[in-house]
Amino acid sequence: MILLVALSLSIAIGVTAAFWLREPSYELLYSNLSDRDVSAVMDALRAEGTPYRLDNGALLVPSAEVYNTRLRLSSQGLPRGAGFGLEVIEGESSFSTSQFMENARYHHALETELARTISNLQPVQGARVHLAVPKPSVFVRKSDKPSASVFLDLYPGRVLEEPQVKSIVHLVASSIPSLESSKVTVVDQRGVLLNSPDGDDAAALSSREFEYVQRVQRDYETRIVNLLTPMMGPGRVRATVNADIDFTAREETREQFDPATQMLRSEQVSEDVQRGGTAEGVGIPGALSNQPPVDPVVAEANTETTAAPPVRSSSQATRNFEMDRALTHVKESANTITRLSVAVLIDDISDADEEGNPVTRPLEPAEIEEIEALVRGAVGYNEERGDSVSITNVGFYVGPEAPAPEEPGLMSSPLVKDILRQLPAAALILVVALGVIRPIVMALSKGAGMPMAAGGGQALPAGSAAAAGGAAAAEAPQSLTFDDKVSVAKQLAANDPERVAQVVRAWVQDGSG
Secondary structure (H helix, E strand, O other), rough: OOHHHHHHHHHHHHHHHHHHHHHOEEEEEEEOOOOOHHHHHHHHHHHHHHEEEEEOOOOEEEEHHHHHHHHHHHHHOOOOOOOOOOOHHHHHOOOOOHHHHHHHHHHHHHHHHHHHHHHHOOOOOEEEEEEEEEOOOOOOOOOOOOOEEEEEEOOOOOOOOHHHHHHHHHHHHHOOOOOOOEEEEEEOOOOOOOOOOOOOOOHHHHHHHHHHHHHHHHHHHHHHHHHHHHHHHOEEEEEEEEEEEEEEEEEEEEEEEEEEEEEEEEEEEEEEEEOOOOOOOOOOOOOOOOOOOOOHHHHHHHHHHHOOOOEEEEEEOOOOOOOEEEEEEEEEEEOEEEEEEEEEEOOOOOEEEOOOEEEEEEOOOOHHHHHHHHHHHOOOOOOOOOOOEEEOOOOOOOOOOOOOOOOHHHHHHHOHHHHHHHHHHHHHHHHHHHHHHHHHHHHHHHHOOOOOOOOOOOOOOOHHHHHHHHHHHHHOOOOHHHHHHHHHHHHHHOOOHHHHHHHHHHHHHHHOO
16 A cells, blocks of 8 residues: 555655646746736637736736737737726717717826827826816806826936927827927926926026037037048047037117218298289278278379388298218027037057057157147137147056956756756656655566455565575575474475465475475
């Protein structure tokens, strides 16, 4: 019974190890999924017959099926990520849905679609978009403007540059009607405000000015390095540019008149002349004016004897002159470079000696002057504004060479890892088979041809004299003498003559009798 139990346990261990060897190794398919996405992915894997495991919210599949499974799930739109997009409109529709629910679903779909689009940027791991769109009304003359806020979850060690933040702002603003860029706020996972909606405050202006100075300096440095690298070699030129930029915006309007230059533009003359008295009545009607007419003879006589009254004359003139005038409006642009300071560090030139061995030598004064002229032309040197260019030649420090990266060893191969994982199980199966199962099977096969002793004694193999002698010796004490052994043999012959006959027959067949 002990042999049978040991055989059964050995077979069970071997079968378990064999199944463990046949089971493939599992690798991560997806992690940090929502419960809804985990359920959807599990249903898809179960439908296509792909084995999987669920370990603390992480889905594991066989190593050989990881990439193919991801491609198949992507074709089905899985995992969906943070909520449903516009597909939620296609998936759910009924006559009982209210207008409020339809608007809410469409609003949520817009937010999800924008979040998906922003998440496709390389530095962005995840994104959420919140839209505040007021309800339009025909009774309100001035309605509220929509606004939006964007939350970004960046990959560790990644940052967003200002142009990328602006692109996200304009992307969201262009997707919603009547949404202005100044109404979009972008925040990262650390709570840092990445854009400033109020772009006219002092902090925003200082930040933009600093970034502009940095960009101008980098541009000049790149020009110098690109110009000198073909001549000196890669890595042998270092350039630093300090730019003083005036961000003051000036406007000036000037009007000048030249009194020496005049021109008659218009003239108006009015003249009134009155001569001597007449025979007609003049004055206010009354007693003096209502006199009878004077006799012409008497009037002529009186005229000849009396002097004529003086003549009244009136004259008026208006002349308009135009003087020479100059009107000047000057608006000086901001971001004006007031001074450039350029410093260039150049390594020694690599050369070869007479024997052909590589050596380095310093630059000649003529070569330094030539390089200085090239640098001045590259940065637009202007002596009037106080620009300066400094060229220095010094041998660069060469540190020890970095060791070459080690090639992946044999132990890092997935195939070798699988083989090493299976070796303990194979060794266990081999040990169980050779050390346990084989001796048990051999003992059972020998016991099948042994006659069992009366009274349940140990079986003796038929046709083996040594076995009979061993059985008798096992039953008799080891301290028996020869006479005692003979007496024991006689007792065995008397008690079991058939067994004694078989032993004798075996002796005769073996030729030992």
